[in-house]
Amino acid sequence: MYKRLKKYKKQQLVAHHRRVRRVRRVVRQPLFTVPVATFMVLLALSVAGFVALNGGSPKLRQTDSHIVIISHDKKEQTVPTRAATVGELLRRVNIHLNAGDVVEPSPDTPIVEDNFRVNVYRAVPVTIVDNGHKTFTYSAAATPRSIVKHAGVEVYPEDSLTLLPTDNFITEDSIGERVVIDRAVPVNMNLYGTPVVIRTHAKTVGALLKEKNIRLGKDDDVQPAAATPLGPNTQVFVIRKGTQIVTVSQDVPMPVQTVEDDSLTFGTTVVRQQGAPGKKLITYTLQLQNGKEVARQEIQEVISQQPVTQVVARGKAVQIPSDKQAVMRLAGISQGDYPYVDYIISHESGWCPTKLQGQYGGCPAYPPASIPSGLGYGLAQATPGGKMSSAGADWQTNPVTQLRWASGYASRYGGWAGSYAHWQSYHSW
Numbered sequence: 334m335y336k337r338l339k340k341y342k343k344q345q346l347v348a349h350h351r352r353v354r355r356v357r358r359v360v361r362q363p364l365f366t367v368p369v370a371t372f373m374v375l376l377a378l379s380v381a382g383f384v385a386l387n388g389g390s391p392k393l394r395q396t397d398s399h400i401v402i403i404s405h406d407k408k409e410q411t412v413p414t415r416a417a418t419v420g421e422l423l424r425r426v427n428i429h430l431n432a433g434d435v436v437e438p439s440p441d442t443p444i445v446e447d448n449f450r451v452n453v454y455r456a457v458p459v460t461i462v463d464n465g466h467k468t469f470t471y472s473a474a475a476t477p478r479s480i481v482k483h484a485g486v487e488v489y490p491e492d493s494l495t496l497l498p499t500d501n502f503i504t505e506d507s508i509g510e511r512v513v514i515d516r517a518v519p520v521n522m523n524l525y526g527t528p529v530v531i532r533t534h535a536k537t538v539g540a541l542l543k544e545k546n547i548r549l550g551k552d553d554d555v556q557p558a559a560a561t562p563l564g565p566n567t568q569v570f571v572i573r574k575g576t577q578i579v580t581v582s583q584d585v586p587m588p589v590q591t592v593e594d595d596s597l598t599f600g601t602t603v604v605r606q607q608g609a610p611g612k613k614l615i616t617y618t619l620q621l622q623n624g625k626e627v628a629r630q631e632i633q634e635v636i637s638q639q640p641v642t643q644v645v646a647r648g649k650a651v652q653i654p655s656d657k658q659a660v661m662r663l664a665g666i667s668q669g670d671y672p673y674v675d676y677i678i679s680h681e682s683g684w685c686p687t688k689l690q691g692q693y694g695g696c697p698a699y700p701p702a703s704i705p706s707g708l709g710y711g712l713a714q715a716t717p718g719g720k721m722s723s724a725g726a727d728w729q730t731n732p733v734t735q736l737r738w739a740s741g742y743a744s745r746y747g748g749w750a751g752s753y754a755h756w757q758s759y760h761s762w
Contacts, residue, residue, distance in 0.1 A: 597648030608643025
């Protein structure tokens with residue numbers, strides 16, 4: 334009995350040492366080996382299952398509706414919609430626009446992307462003060478010029494507009510904000526024989542010449558004298574004696590100021606202040622031979638009408654659904670190019686790999702029996718669709734294959750960023 338007990342204890346001791354040695358071997362491995370190995374196995378199983386369940390190629394979530402994020406009345410509302418435009422969407426969700434309200438982007442903007450952002454700005458009371466005359470209105474416009482335009486008050490490029498708060502609504506006879514207009518005075522100028530109306534804040538003829546950078550030569554004369562005060566429709570003549578003069582009018586390009594706005598979807602642009610080109614007068618002296626012009630020399634150029642800056646808000650919010658990100662990732666597209674790809678593909682096909690050019694509504698479950706060579710096909714609307722066979726035999730149905738081909742096509746514009754810039758300008762690529 335004693336021998337059997339001793340033998341049993343020895344067997345238990347050997348088994349214990351073996352367990353200790355196994356534990357020590359695991360402990361000596363790097364700490365991340367087991368979890369990483371487990372993760373890789375699970376990932377491989379997930380991918381294999383994903384591909385098997387989807388017929389060997391990844392699938393996009395196909396639907397004829399889009400998710401839209403609407404900001405209005407101090408709240409944010411996320412809705413699925415089949416509305417084709419922003420205006421139709423607002424009607425469907427019963428968001429009413431009142432006089433002076435602003436919606437960005439505009440109501441006629443098509444909705445072709447998921448997580449598309451729409452902002453409704455409610456009008457607030459504004460008083461427009463114009464040489465003592467007050468106009469009361471409601472407006473949600475972003476700049477003083479836009480507010481005045483919405484109210485139907487005409488202003489000129491040279492007029493100065495200032496947006497001021499109302500500190501005391503009793504003494505200032507106003508609630509909300511005030512737009513104060515400082516009018517420029519119209520002056521009738523005859524510049525070397527060319528009549529033109531110039532608006533100015535200058536107080537004298539001499540100050541006007543300085544403001545407009547009109548330089549008088551040794552043979553030039555100005556009437557009336559430089560010290561003469563300016564009033565509305567004052568006549569001012571700039572004359573050159575003994576020389577034939579010609580003045581040519583040209584447009585001054587409209588300046589554009591672009592501001593980035595993360596409340597708008599990437600690729601969306603909104604005009605917050607309408608701009609306009611200006612006018613300039615270029616004056617030349619003519620050199621004549623036998624009564625014909627043989628040469629001309631520029632004397633000077635005068636800005637007769639200031640251009641108005643156009644203010645454009647450009648969206649920068651990026652929120653791409655995970656299924657589209659997965660397809661782009663598998664196609665080898667850099668993450669920095671995702672916004673450009675999403676914008677182009679959303680506008681070309683609505684992320685439908687089986688869509689033929691001109692098809693509307695939902696995404697067909699299968700490719701057409703025949704694909705005409707003259708029509709675009711697939712995610713990027715390749716024309717003819719058969720070109721995409723260079724990227725893979727499954728080009729008719731596999732979105733990854735189609736995007737791989739599209740990346741090569743984008744290289745003609747220098748990449749996806751260049752393709753996006755081209756699409757913005759021409760609405761095609």
